Amino acid sequence: SLSLSLSLSLSQTFDKILIANRGEIACRVIKTCKKMGIKTVAVHSDVDSSAVHVKMADEAICVGPAPTNKSYLNMDAIMNAIRTTGAQAVHPGYGFLSENKEFAKRLNAEGVTFIGPDTHAIQAMGDKIESKLIAKAAKVNTIPGFDGVVKTADEAVQIAQDIGYPVMIKASAGGGGKGMRIAWNEEETREGFRFSSQEAASSFGDDRLLIEKYIDNPRHIEIQVLADKHGNALWLNERECSIQRRNQKVVEEAPSTFLDGETRRAMGEQAVQLAKAVQYSSAGTVEFLVDSGKNFYFLEMNTRLQVEHPITECITGLDLVEQMIRVAKGYHLHLKQEDIPINGWAIESRVYAEDPYKSFGLPSIGRLSQYQEPLNLSKVRVDSGIQEGSDISIYYDPMISKLVTYGASRAEALSRMEEALDNYVIRGVTHNIPLLREIISHPRFISGDISTNFLPEVYPDGFKGHQLDANQRRELLASAAALHVSAQLRSQNVHGPLRVASVPVQSNHWELCVELGNERHQLEIKKTGTTYKVEVDGGQVEVCSSWNLASPLLPLTINGTECMMQFRVRVLSRLASQLNSHMPEKVPEDTSSILRSPMPGTVVAVSVKPGDTVAEGQEICVIEAMKMQNSLAAAKQAKVKSVHCKSGETVGEGDLLVELE
Numbered sequence: 001s002l003s004l005s006l007s008l009s010l011s012q013t014f015d016k017i018l019i020a021n022r023g024e025i026a027c028r029v030i031k032t033c034k035k036m037g038i039k040t041v042a043v044h045s046d047v048d049s050s051a052v053h054v055k056m057a058d059e060a061i062c063v064g065p066a067p068t069n070k071s072y073l074n075m076d077a078i079m080n081a082i083r084t085t086g087a088q089a090v091h092p093g094y095g096f097l098s099e100n101k102e103f104a105k106r107l108n109a110e111g112v113t114f115i116g117p118d119t120h121a122i123q124a125m126g127d128k129i130e131s132k133l134i135a136k137a138a139k140v141n142t143i144p145g146f147d148g149v150v151k152t153a154d155e156a157v158q159i160a161q162d163i164g165y166p167v168m169i170k171a172s173a174g175g176g177g178k179g180m181r182i183a184w185n186e187e188e189t190r191e192g193f194r195f196s197s198q199e200a201a202s203s204f205g206d207d208r209l210l211i212e213k214y215i216d217n218p219r220h221i222e223i224q225v226l227a228d229k230h231g232n233a234l235w236l237n238e239r240e241c242s243i244q245r246r247n248q249k250v251v252e253e254a255p256s257t258f259l260d261g262e263t264r265r266a267m268g269e270q271a272v273q274l275a276k277a278v279q280y281s282s283a284g285t286v287e288f289l290v291d292s293g294k295n296f297y298f299l300e301m302n303t304r305l306q307v308e309h310p311i312t313e314c315i316t317g318l319d320l321v322e323q324m325i326r327v328a329k330g331y332h333l334h335l336k337q338e339d340i341p342i343n344g345w346a347i348e349s350r351v352y353a354e355d356p357y358k359s360f361g362l363p364s365i366g367r368l369s370q371y372q373e374p375l376n377l378s379k380v381r382v383d384s385g386i387q388e389g390s391d392i393s394i395y396y397d398p399m400i401s402k403l404v405t406y407g408a409s410r411a412e413a414l415s416r417m418e419e420a421l422d423n424y425v426i427r428g429v430t431h432n433i434p435l436l437r438e439i440i441s442h443p444r445f446i447s448g449d450i451s452t453n454f455l456p457e458v459y460p461d462g463f464k465g466h467q468l469d470a471n472q473r474r475e476l477l478a479s480a481a482a483l484h485v486s487a488q489l490r491s492q493n494v495h496g497p498l499r500v501a502s503v504p505v506q507s508n509h510w511e512l513c514v515e516l517g518n519e520r521h522q523l524e525i526k527k528t529g530t531t532y533k534v535e536v537d538g539g540q541v542e543v544c545s546s547w548n549l550a551s552p553l554l555p556l557t558i559n560g561t562e563c564m565m566q567f568r569v570r571v572l573s574r575l576a577s578q579l580n581s582h583m584p585e586k587v588p589e590d591t592s593s594i595l596r597s598p599m600p601g602t603v604v605a606v607s608v609k610p611g612d613t614v615a616e617g618q619e620i621c622v623i624e625a626m627k628m629q630n631s632l633a634a635a636k637q638a639k640v641k642s643v644h645c646k647s648g649e650t651v652g653e654g655d656l657l658v659e660l661e
Helices: 002-010 023-035 052-056 075-085 101-109 119-126 128-137 153-163 186-204 261-277 309-316 320-329 410-422 433-440 443-447 454-458 470-498 574-580
Strands: 016-019 039-045 059-064 089-091 167-171 180-183 209-213 219-227 233-245 248-254 282-290 296-302 345-352 370-372 380-384 399-407 425-427 509-516 519-528 531-536 539-544 554-558 561-565 570-573 594-596 601-606 619-625 628-633 638-643 656-660
Touching: 016 023, 016 075, 023 039, 023 052, 023 320, 023 380, 023 399, 039 052, 039 075, 059 075, 075 101, 089 320, 101 119, 119 128, 119 296, 128 261, 128 296, 153 167, 153 186, 153 209, 167 186, 180 186, 186 209, 186 628, 219 261, 219 320, 233 261, 233 309, 233 454, 248 309, 248 433, 261 282, 261 296, 282 320, 309 320, 309 345, 309 380, 309 399, 345 410, 345 433, 399 410, 410 433, 410 561, 433 443, 443 454, 470 509, 470 519, 470 531, 470 539, 470 554, 470 570, 509 574, 519 574, 570 574, 619 656
Parallel strands: 016 039, 016 089, 039 059
Antiparallel strands: 167 180, 167 209, 219 233, 219 282, 233 248, 248 345, 282 296, 345 399, 370 425, 380 399, 509 519, 509 570, 519 531, 531 539, 539 554, 554 561, 594 656, 601 619, 619 628, 638 656
16 A cells, blocks of 8 residues: 555655745645645735745745735635746635635636545535535435525514524525524524624625524534546544534534444435536545434535544545646546545544633734644644644634544543643643543543533533642642742752742752632642642652753653643742731623623624613623624613724723723
């Protein structure tokens, strides 16, 4: 198989490819191009001029300022970049122009190859209304719904009542969770119609909506397909993508724990039937909703490379980008259906610059002051487009990377994922690793008992972080104290006796206070060699380490068990702790009267003015960040005292928006 893959890579395809994207997917495509001996051209906005994908490519062209509609969606600028560099083909990645038929048409008109399907397939599958009709005709199972465009909120309500609640309102041209709302009654249908229209217009330039029955508590399972220009099409098994927040995937795996061989084959064959019905060529994904009885329904077809394609590559051994490039050049697929294996298990965690304690992840911005991927571990793959010093901005998706682990079994892949998350260092931005770590070690996830409602069911009051039991709390406190003493002793060795320290150098016994959350814990610590014995909360903990204090990762042995630690807690001497208790406490703000922005973004709409009376739950303003709109509501009935923002303004996290009396 090595010689086969070598000969495939050496087959003549293109001399130069332009990647019309940014971030991790641009880097991913460039890697395969390098392997195939193809020169690459990166495009970038002005704020991305020193981005990783720009450095990796052989050439780079600036296509405009930061906003996506002026750069990565700017077709004129990208067409000019193609002419300037003489690129023979364009790989669009995912998002941006990847499913834009006008872009594919313009490339075709200039004799440039679009690495993806032809415009007919993009048009047919990109329109959710048309795709559903084609799927029905191709004998693919579909969800009951209204096969037409919904024009007004009144019409939406009438259709929803005919289908029966709950219903899903979604953008016809949509994807990636944008322009989607679930409605359980008339009021939610009207509100959902308005928000979905606005999100669809801002994300896709197309505000058409459709409505269909919402399958409650389903699994989201998709089939990867691969087809050439000669009528050959394959299904490359499934990906389980049920762990989602706001209709966007968070953790994916391949294969699914839920499918048996018969259901897998039926789904695969229907996916191929659909691909053939639109003369599909290239890699594509057919998404299904699967209910508890293993009934599956066509959701949509994505006519591009999926974000989560690496897990399919891990279990099949195929390079999907390479296959896309070869198909685009006109080569036949060299594989048959029986050649497609399921080798082992792969899991992907999407690592985002998000605050997981707010709605399972509201965007966070900042600069990566420290960044270290866990690539020292075996069977770990990290697809990223950032590095230490990179900025995460409000203009683009907040993804930091896709962390993929694989193994001979699911248990091995999960164990490797736990280790990889524990060894991942990200400082400077808030990130969702605490949530990812909790998901993959949760008993329901481990047993495979999941659905798209997993997060709200498991965390009905929102994600609060890992809840430490008494033993874990003692171990954490003891480790923090041992680290503090070790750091103080080292600094005294460096600075000498002139430094006044919180631990006396000549002593081997200390009394300290560690702050954890809102609690303070008193403890005593004794040192013998590299071992620290800590008395804390009525128990004793033994911590051993020959740690490197300059490293953000600290390997420890706690009561004989090895573990990897990253933590930031406050450690004080007994005296400092006593003095600290005299400090005035900060009075918490009255959040019912003050509305602050929960995240950085742009004010899309302000619905109130000073003097207005608002009801509890009434919308006050709408903030958009990373193409997602968030409605902010009044916490009580009150009169509006002052408004501190206006439509079109950029706001930061915590900025004051509106004050109520």
